[in-house]
Amino acid sequence: METPLNKDYNATNLTQNIEIELLIEAIYKRYGYDFRNYNKAHLKRRILFRTAALGLNSISELQHKVLHENDFFDLILKDFSINVTEMFRDPGFYATLRREVLPMLRTYPYVKIWLAGCSTGEEVYSFAIMIKEEGLYERTQIYATDFNPISLETARKGIYPISRIKDYTANYQMSEGKQSFSDYYVAHYESVIFNQDLRKNVVFAEHNLVTDSVFAEVHMVICRNVLIYFNKDLQNKVVRLFSESLVKGGFLGLGSKENLMFTDVVEQFTVVDGKEKIYKKKII
Amino acid sequence: MDFEAVVIGSSAGGLKALKTIILGLDKTFSIPIIVVQHMSPHSDSFMSRYFNQLSHLQVKEADEREPVRPSHMYLAPPNYHLLVEEDKTLSLSVEEKVNYARPSIDVLFESAAFAWGSRLIGIVLTGANNDGATGLKKITQAGGLAIIQSPETAEVPIMPISAIDNCPDAIVLKLEDIPLFLNKL
Known part of the structure; x- marks a missing residue:
């Protein structure tokens, strides 16, 4: 079913996937942290969450901040880290x-x-x-x-x-x-x-x-x-x-x-x- | 239309509701089903063993990096989020709870919408919170089909009501009609 709504969605999704790949590459080249072989669904979730939380219009805007604002990468690194753990888990x-x-x-x-x-x-x-x-x-x-x-x-x-x-x-x-x-x-x-x-x-x-x-x-x-x-x-x-x-x-x-x-x-x-x-x- | 996957979210009362759906499916039904049922982090794998005995589908707890296959039903393991990668494999995460839940229905639905777009069916069943409402909306935005258990047939109606509020276009069905609907696809 290719409704107009769905077509827009597919285009946005494709663009976002390209932007995520570019962001991951930028982080690797700029900061040396290599997320290129991480599962994508989790990273995408974290990136979209951060983009929305900051009120940014696109992941490209997020990438701009990562590359140009000195302390901003700390926040992204925190998003990509698994900070959720518990004592005596399992x-x-x-x-x-x-x-x-x-x-x-x-x-x-x-x-x-x-x-x-x-x-x-x-x-x-x-x-x-x-x-x-x-x-x-x-x-x-x-x-x-x-x-x-x-x-x-x-x-x-x-x-x-x-x-x-x-x-x-x-x-x-x-x-x-x-x-x-x-x-x-x-x-x-x-x-x-x-x-x-x-x-x-x-x-x-x-x-x-x-x-x-x-x-x-x-x-x-x-x-x-x-x-x-x-x-x-x-x-x-x-x-x-x-x-x-x-x-x-x-x-x-x-x-x-x-x-x-x-x-x-x-x-x-x-x-x-x-x-x-x-x-x-x-x-x- | 060819649907490639069904995702189901259920919470309080979900075990019974899921059982009704499983028993109502035709033996020829083979579209993969992926389920998040809220449960205690210390649960064992009772549910997958139980459903596997009841169903013609191969029912199992999801493993990381596992490809989604026809005639299979995958359950989110306790204390892990379950996600679908865009290459249609499953992945797990221990990130923070979403809607006070891990596994969270929204996390599964959102990633499944990215993976399957309009070829996905999302179903929200009985439950006592709001999990699933946001994810179901994402499924409809991707062109997928949203189904909600009618609140009057739900053991706990809060989750269906919240999903209906968020997705007014969703198809609302009595519990026993959901498998019949799926059989006709």
Whole structure:
């Protein structure tokens, strides 16, 4: 049905797709952040949201601001980052790590864990708490990385809205937490601040999975709900990076809807828990 | 006209309404169906297993990067938004809730409208919020077909009423008539 209305819509849609491609290219050339292999539907949503929120007439106007206004790109980078995460998201994942994986990591004299795409840090504090309770914290080094420096700044501070604590506490308990969740933070007006000592062994660092390479040999890589934004080529590139970063016998944890099955490295891993998407790199 | 996909959004009372639609479809119906049903973030995959037993369609939870295929029905996984890419594959996102919901109906409908334009049917069913109204409008703007469950046949009429307000041109049908309408396509 080619109604006049529909014809206009199709033309607008085509123009927007061209503008999005140009914007992504402009961001890459100007700032070095490479979103060219990201899934388009999500990016389009974020870009159209920002264009509408600013009252701009077109994505081209947005591109003009990205290229010509110095601080404006920070806002776009925030739009493209996944800032939404929660503490102990998918409690079963954490419970499985406690039962199946941490006992094996305990056999190492020291343990390095890479939390890739740690965003605003909720996952970092969840891991610090879990590892502390499992008696591993003193010999563990956590590398918490993200491509967005502003998210990392939030992560470093460890301050979150008090409104989220009810959900986090429920998640913590379902994750087989061993203490009272309130032991780990101090409430202050509308916020909670997580205890300083939880980040004692955490290094926060900027790292871009798309453009940066291996930076350390680690015993476990956790990267949850990041691969879902990437196309197949980029997914392959990133899981190869994880495989190269892991010691033999090291562990990889992905998001509940992510999978090594159709990637290039599937032969290099065995499945520890298929539901929770926990894998182990083969010894040989 | 050749429709290439059906997207359905449902919330409170949705399980029963979806069941009525599934059981009412002819065995020859093969247009892919993609569903967002609001649910708790900790739900298991009960719904897809249950519907799969009832239906001639292959019913499954959507996987990321999965191509949309005929004779399949895809359900949004709990705690993820479900989107359609313009190459007609599915993708997932954990971005913030939309209309207090993740998965959100608007997110699915809007991306599906981009992907299929006028070859898409959007259906809003029973529910207690406004999710779906904006997305259904986007589907009609793209030339697609909008169907809304009549409020008097909805377990909770708020979502259909809100969709009717936003899309006055939509076809309003009794729940049991929706599968009959789809069978005639």
